[in-house]
Amino acid sequence: MPRRVTAELDLDLGASVDLIFQIAAARGVPVVDENLTFAQGERRYTATELVDQAGSRLHRLTAEEGPLSVRYDALVAGPAQSPRTSDLDTIGYLRPSRYCQSDEVFAQARRQFRGLAGRDLLAAVSGFVASTVTYTPGLSFGTDSAVTTLATGQGVCRDYAHLVIALLRAMDMPARYAACFAPGLEPMDFHAVVEAFVEGRWEVVDATRLAPRAHFVRIATGRDAADTAFLTTLSGIAALASVEVTAVALGDLVVDDPEDTVLLR
Structure with a gap:
């Protein structure tokens, strides 16, 4: 079933803050459409994406003093591939x-x-x-x-x-x-x-x-x-002003029986 997910984070930064975000769908998730932006007014930052052994996507950037707006939205469809296990x-x-x-x-x-x-x-x-x-x-x-x-x-x-x-x-x-x-x-x-x-x-x-x-x-x-924090400050000072998350299934939600076997999709 398709799902639409979003995350909106607003931060107040000191000078030259080094940040890590983990808010994007993991590697292996069947993302149909996706958008991730980092902005300070008219200025746009490009983050460096790092992917760990479990498929988690970390986005790292250094931003200057002032308000930072982070916006993520994605359309996900179908089952995901489970991270490889050794x-x-x-x-x-x-x-x-x-x-x-x-x-x-x-x-x-x-x-x-x-x-x-x-x-x-x-x-x-x-x-x-x-x-x-x-x-x-x-x-x-x-x-x-x-x-x-x-x-x-x-x-x-x-x-x-x-x-x-x-x-x-x-x-x-x-x-x-x-x-x-x-x-x-x-x-x-x-x-x-x-x-x-x-x-x-x-x-x-x-x-x-x-x-x-x-x-x-x-x-x-x-x-x-x-290991999974949605925001990590590696250096500098960052105050989280607000967080808003949405996740919507584009169809009827299934009834979940706790005894059923379910894989994370």
Whole structure:
């Protein structure tokens, strides 16, 4: 099903700010039409595009002091190609990472999910996080981790994803973080979900259950939110004044059963 996605970012910059944006659909996503602009008044900047091993597209530019407007829109049609996976990838996605401390939740995961594997494990972990964490915008912080979310029982999509990843890795299932556009999401924003490696392929899990997975559009993939931030300031000072994201399926949204197997498209 075709999907139209957009992102509008407005920033106030100091002098000579070096920025990285990850807001464009990933390599392998079937983009029919796409436009990405960076502007300061009449001045237009051309960003350097870098593509990582997972197909995430990073756009880097150095801009001068003043307001910067970033605009992205794309029409996406059809299923995407999943990023290639190697043995090295699956090893990396088993290790603890900054926000997914699988070593710190190891004991609880082993007690709670003992004897489970494959899709049974995936369903149990997703169900546990969905039932014990409350979606609470504005009450979590960018430095919160899976351990924080487990303790507080609250957060937003990134927090749900970090906790699912940490618990799955603690049970020896490779899991990774994916940022995406999500038609049907309410409130609308960039969305974060999990991909778990089951029976030789990456299956998408969303413990928030706020939008149908079949319509998601991949933006970036990594170990956790540190790898997939939509904006990174490498040097200088940048204040984010506003962000507006839209994602619309050009047709009826499917009904999402959490037990169904879905691949990120």
